[in-house]
Structure formats: structure tokens, C-alpha cells
Amino acid sequence: MDRGFLFILLLIALPAAAQIYKYTDTYGNTAYSNQPPDGVKAQPVELPPLNSVEPQSPGNPAQAAADNREQSSNAYELLELTGLPTTEALRANNGTFTVNVQIKPRLQGSHLLRLLLDGQPYGQPGNVPTLQLVNIDRGEHRLAVQVIEGEKIVQQSPATTVTVQRVHTP
Template sequence: MGRGFLLMLLLIALPAAAQIYKYTDANGNTAYSNQPPDGVKARPVELPPLNSVAPSTPPAPPAEANSREQSRNAYEVLELTGLPTTEALRANNGTFTVSVLIKPRLQGPHLFRLLLDEQPYGQPSNVPILQLVNIDRGEHSLAVQVINGESVVQQSPSVTFTVQRVHKP
């Protein structure tokens, strides 16, 4: 191994405040140590200060970048279809389906989640036909969200509709 390599190993292995000594050993070779050896003439080695770089935290992206990314991920069309808005929905047992119109199609990890009267309804799904079961008669609002985990990516406009059920005595 070359002397420069040994010096580099010593420099790397020793703490920053350590003193390095250079001397000639009994075999006539130049050697380096962090302590002057007994009975041998050793010279302190002047070391340049060590370069150090403090870890830096990347700056937060500007708010505009976040809004651009959200609009870039947004769906052009997200709405519910299959609900009558001018007349009552006739569902004798309160069970019916609604369809989701979405463009472009649903992305990878995204799922649909219904909001019935502004509350999450049923299990999230990647199927654009969603069923509602045993919905009480009367007026309700319904919207669909595209979610990614617990985050809402986008929400459709709410649709107000009335459920009409026949109650048998």
C-alpha cells in the first residue's frame, strides 16, 4: 500500500481534533501515528481543516405547485347519473343503484365513495355503479368522491332527490 493511502486511512479514522505525527520507523519507512513513539524523532503533521457540510432540508414547494398538481390530477368529469331530479325515485324497498360518469377513467389507487346526506356511505369501490340499500323515504342529497386512501382527490356536485316508498300495512 502506498504511504498516501495509509495517511488517508489515518485521517479518516481519527477524530477531527486528533494530532497526527510523522516519523521514520526502524526499517527506514515513513510512518504516521496519533501518538509520538518513544525514542523516535516525530514531527507533527499540519492538517488542513476538514470540510463539513451540514445536512439541509429541501425547501417546501410553493403553494402554486401544490394547486397545479391537484388540478393536473383532477378529473375533467365527475358526476352521478341515474337519479331523477324532477320526480320522486320509486324504490319500494329503498334499494337502487346510481352510476358515476368520470373522464378520464378512474386512476390506479383511486376509489369511489358515496356521500349520502354529506356522510360517507358504504364501502369504497372502483366500480362506477354503486348500490344504495334500504334508504328511507324523503329528500336526500348524494355525491361521489374520488379518494386515495383517506384523502379526497375530487368530489362531484351534490344531487338532491326524493325517495318514494310504498309502506304496506
């Protein structure tokens, strides 16, 4: 049984140590083979050593866990405001309207959504993806949403410009 195992091991190891030959075929094309062809001048090809990867020794496990938490806290692949007109003014005669937040994956446990109006926090942070604005002046405003954890900003959406139209009746 030991001889059979040794023979199988030798058969497996032989292809790894096989030589490669380079030659020109009858059509003038460069060809490669593991056996030199009969009657054709073939040159052995010297191959560079195979790539190898050394096992990494584990670093500080606490730091690795902290890095993983930091990466998971920035794991929102989609964070944007929706439900806003982009080509026309938003009609809100009393200045009140809602915006929706599209977020993927779902909001994580301790994270909250905070609306930014013209670069300043607006309203109270919450975990509901529908945000209401009240008595907003007419004109152009920039809106964005932030994901926060305590006072730390985890991620922020791109700002969206919206023009609020309020009809004034005397």
C-alpha cells in the same frame, strides 16, 4: 460562400429594422406603410421595443414533479352522478336502488369512488362506477360521489337531491 451567407443574413435582418410611416391617404383615412409615399407628408412611427421572454431557470425538480402529480390527481374534467330522476320521486319500495358515476377520464390507478349520502360516507369505496344504496328511508336525500386516494379527497361531484318514495303497505 461566406459573402453569400452574409448577404442572405443581411436581407433577413433588414425587414426587422424597417421603419414604419403614418400618413393620410387621398380619402382622409390614416394609413401605415413601410415606405413613405411620394408627395404625401408621412411621419415615422416610433415602435416600442419587441417583447421578449427570458428563459426560466429550472426550480426544484422534486417540487415540480409533486406539482404535476397534484395537478394530475385533479384531472377529472367530468365527475357526476347519473341515473337519478330530477323532476320526480325515485320509486324504491324496499329503499334499494343504484346510481351511476360518470367520470372522464377513467378513474386513475390508486383512486377510489366513495358515495356520500346526506353528507356522510356511505358504503365501502370502490373502483366500480355503479353504486348501490340499500334500505334508504323515504324522503329527500342529497347524494354526491368523491374520488379519494387513501383518506385524501381528490375531487367531489356536485350534490344531487333525490326524493325516495317507498310505498308502505300494512
